[in-house]
Amino acid sequence: MGKLVKFFSRRRSWSLPYVLFLAVFVVAPLLLIMLYAFQGEDGGFTFENFDKFVHQREAINTFIYSIGIALITTLICILLGYPAAYFLSKMKASTARVIVMLFILPMWINVLVRTLATVALFDFLMLPLGEGALIFGMVYNFLPFMIYPIYNVLQKMDRSLIEAAEDLGATPRQVFSKVIFPLSMPGIVSGVMMVFMPTISTFAIAELLTMNNIKLFGTTIQENINNGMWHYGAALSFIMLIIIGLTTLFSGSSEEDGTNEGLL
Amino acid sequence: MTKSNHIIEICNITKSFPDKVVLNDVSLTVKQGEFLTILGPSGCGKTTLLRLIAGFNSASSGKIILDGKDMTSIPPHERPVNTVFQRYALFPNYNVYDNIAFGLNLKKVDKKEIDQRVKRALKMVGMTDYEHRDVQSLSGGQQQRVAIARAIVNRPQVLLLDEPLAALDLKMRKDMQMELKEMHRTLGITFVYVTHDQEEALTLSDTIVVMNEGVIQQVGTPTDIYNEPCNAFVADFIGESNILNATMIRDGVVEFMGKEFECIDKGFGENTPVDVVVRPEDVYIIRNAEAAMFQGVVRSCIFKGVHYEMFVETPDGYEIQIQDYNCFEPGTEVGMMIKPNDIHVMRKERTENHVVGKLIDATHVEILGESFECEAVEGIESGSEVDVAFSFSDVELTDDPDDGTSWGTIRFILYKGDRYHITIRTEGDEVVYVDTRDVWEDLDEVGIKIRPQALKVTALNTNA
Numbered sequence: 001m002g003k004l005v006k007f008f009s010r011r012r013s014w015s016l017p018y019v020l021f022l023a024v025f026v027v028a029p030l031l032l033i034m035l036y037a038f039q040g041e042d043g044g045f046t047f048e049n050f051d052k053f054v055h056q057r058e059a060i061n062t063f064i065y066s067i068g069i070a071l072i073t074t075l076i077c078i079l080l081g082y083p084a085a086y087f088l089s090k091m092k093a094s095t096a097r098v099i100v101m102l103f104i105l106p107m108w109i110n111v112l113v114r115t116l117a118t119v120a121l122f123d124f125l126m127l128p129l130g131e132g133a134l135i136f137g138m139v140y141n142f143l144p145f146m147i148y149p150i151y152n153v154l155q156k157m158d159r160s161l162i163e164a165a166e167d168l169g170a171t172p173r174q175v176f177s178k179v180i181f182p183l184s185m186p187g188i189v190s191g192v193m194m195v196f197m198p199t200i201s202t203f204a205i206a207e208l209l210t211m212n213n214i215k216l217f218g219t220t221i222q223e224n225i226n227n228g229m230w231h232y233g234a235a236l237s238f239i240m241l242i243i244i245g246l247t248t249l250f251s252g253s254s255e256e257d258g259t260n261e262g263l264l
Numbered sequence: 265m266t267k268s269n270h271i272i273e274i275c276n277i278t279k280s281f282p283d284k285v286v287l288n289d290v291s292l293t294v295k296q297g298e299f300l301t302i303l304g305p306s307g308c309g310k311t312t313l314l315r316l317i318a319g320f321n322s323a324s325s326g327k328i329i330l331d332g333k334d335m336t337s338i339p340p341h342e343r344p345v346n347t348v349f350q351r352y353a354l355f356p357n358y359n360v361y362d363n364i365a366f367g368l369n370l371k372k373v374d375k376k377e378i379d380q381r382v383k384r385a386l387k388m389v390g391m392t393d394y395e396h397r398d399v400q401s402l403s404g405g406q407q408q409r410v411a412i413a414r415a416i417v418n419r420p421q422v423l424l425l426d427e428p429l430a431a432l433d434l435k436m437r438k439d440m441q442m443e444l445k446e447m448h449r450t451l452g453i454t455f456v457y458v459t460h461d462q463e464e465a466l467t468l469s470d471t472i473v474v475m476n477e478g479v480i481q482q483v484g485t486p487t488d489i490y491n492e493p494c495n496a497f498v499a500d501f502i503g504e505s506n507i508l509n510a511t512m513i514r515d516g517v518v519e520f521m522g523k524e525f526e527c528i529d530k531g532f533g534e535n536t537p538v539d540v541v542v543r544p545e546d547v548y549i550i551r552n553a554e555a556a557m558f559q560g561v562v563r564s565c566i567f568k569g570v571h572y573e574m575f576v577e578t579p580d581g582y583e584i585q586i587q588d589y590n591c592f593e594p595g596t597e598v599g600m601m602i603k604p605n606d607i608h609v610m611r612k613e614r615t616e617n618h619v620v621g622k623l624i625d626a627t628h629v630e631i632l633g634e635s636f637e638c639e640a641v642e643g644i645e646s647g648s649e650v651d652v653a654f655s656f657s658d659v660e661l662t663d664d665p666d667d668g669t670s671w672g673t674i675r676f677i678l679y680k681g682d683r684y685h686i687t688i689r690t691e692g693d694e695v696v697y698v699d700t701r702d703v704w705e706d707l708d709e710v711g712i713k714i715r716p717q718a719l720k721v722t723a724l725n726t727n728a
Binding site: 158160161163164165166167168169170171174178179182183 | 318320341349354355366
């Protein structure tokens, strides 16, 4: 009994429920994905699922197309989000806080509801659904995740660095390109992580905004699993996980300077 | 205007922020090649003045001329000055070499020349071999050296230094002071240095500018400022001093602590109230009490390394600070002497409080943002503007700001031997001076009470 009391009074033990949750609902499924991915229909170890993927033109095309869409979305998010974050960081802190709030506000509404609203909007404006609508929807959904980390980094930047650059003869444009932009890289990197990775695996937005005409990789996985192709679906998921893993690795190394302040 | 040897001319600069006037009509000229220090307590406007010269802020009114050219509306990157910042402000994304080469790269200087100049600058600040180090791996002192190198490598006409040594420890600060002075000699360019450390200012400068509350108090060489302070603020801020209320009896004779002293100051008129300054090292303790000018009892004696610092109380209740090589135990009766040329007489800046107010009715006047009771006023119409005068000692301070009729914050405390002369700034940015024997602390918020009988109300001739 005494041992039990001691066990529960240790602060470390309080994390136990979450560790259990993590183990059952995150780690175990990941291991299962790996297990399924390397398992044939007969249950033996095999590479045939990956082999099937490599030889299936359609799947490969979808895969490449998804990455392309994700890249475009991320790029547009940077192009739109960076200036927004930059001007926000120049505003009075109280005003900026309100506007950042307004940017984040739509995030409190469910993704599906927002996307259905986007569909309705396109209908109302008589714009065709399809690739354009898809990219619009993705950007609309993920833009705040780009703005916020960049804004965070810019807003915390030491003003005297900017003054030092001006003092040494830098024009406003040079101040930006030589000091502000390089120093805001950590923010951009976290922004990319928060936009690129989820966009690779979306399928609901794609389904709704293209009337099921354009398939993304997420859709392919979902279809296979819905159709009982567990092993092949797992293999596809595994490939996607590797891509996501690589992105994290890449952004991790560029953040080694110890500035992870850009993270949410 | 003739082309003078003035590298910087600051003409009637005023800088106000929405809630505060930081610089009030400041004018100053800096000679080519001099080491000028702007000295003052925090919040006196010294950093703002430097930032105006650098171009980071723009003045509300007035002109800044650098090397004969009007720079008032020129952006910082086009000014022939470079700045060393208090917190170094090195670019963390570049190494030491690239930080120093930053300005030269922007000017598209030839790579070979950049290399030479960067290496020379590094040598000058004693940081050779640090070229490829990451700036964040350097210590504070090393970072400041790099920051200095980054500024001087551009060969500016003026080097601006904003409390560059404030973040360093004492030993490092002393070393860097000597190096800066040496650097100034070698480079031959103008240094404008901002600090709140009076010792640093005295050590380094050719000229010191003492500032307080956005106004220049005195400009002079370190010896001038130390020996001939122009007012009580400067005397108190620079070095240790005994500042006392006194009366100039006639030329060459001044009375303080109830005694007449011979002095060398002239031209103050007869029986004029003045302040006198006597430095602690200029009060001599003599064993033969007969020959002494005045007597007192030692209250405390502390060893300070070179000398002993003593506080001696006179029979009239004045406390005098004395520095002497000999130690006199507390309780000892001693005689003291002051030489005529060690007494420095200063004109009093004020002898009583004057504020502008509005008469509410015959027995109430609105001053300092509140209604004060006063003695019945005759012959002035209610609602008209009035001048209200009251003496320093008629103001009563209360611990709780709400207990007073009005309230304010203590901005400056001057010890005058037997009393404190306190400067209080009210919420409406008006200033009240108080003489008191109670001990208060800087930045205390206090209530202000004034006896009705103390207020002297006179009509303000606005349409005269």
